[in-house]
Amino acid sequence: MTVFKNLIGKRINGIFLGNDAWTVVFRTVGGEYFRYDTQNDCCNSVWVNHVSGVNVLGEGNTFDLLRGALVTGGEDKDWTENRSDEDGYEVIQDGFYTLHTDRGYIDIEVRNSHIGYY
Secondary structure, three states, X not given: OOOOHHHOOOXXXXXXXXXXXXXXXXXXXXXXEEEEEOOOEOOEEEEEEEEEOXXXXXXXXXXXXXXXXXXXXXEEOOOOOOEEXXXXXXXXXXXXXXXXXXXXXXXXXXXXXXXXXX
16 A cells, blocks of 8 residues: 555645655645645755656746546655765665556655664
8 A cells, every 4th residue: 555545535736845855745635634744864965856746836837737636556766776975974865655546646755864873
């Protein structure tokens, strides 16, 4: 089951990033808000790096196509293998999530930067 399971069956009309992209919030057409926070600690930073399929600010043609879209399912995809950042001091991983709607897909890329002990 997806971490976004409580969105299934809801119609969304807004997606917002906050808290330095550590938080993603979905707004439904009924005015409900669903907040998802990444988990961070002293040596581990996780943030939403990219959302595709919609414009996060709620403008543009793609978002208009998905406005009011019914969330029908979701996929939590695996994290990529560890790779070093450009300077070689940190380890980077990418995680991917897909929300299925009756009008298309919303892909969410999450990035994790850590010191290699995770």
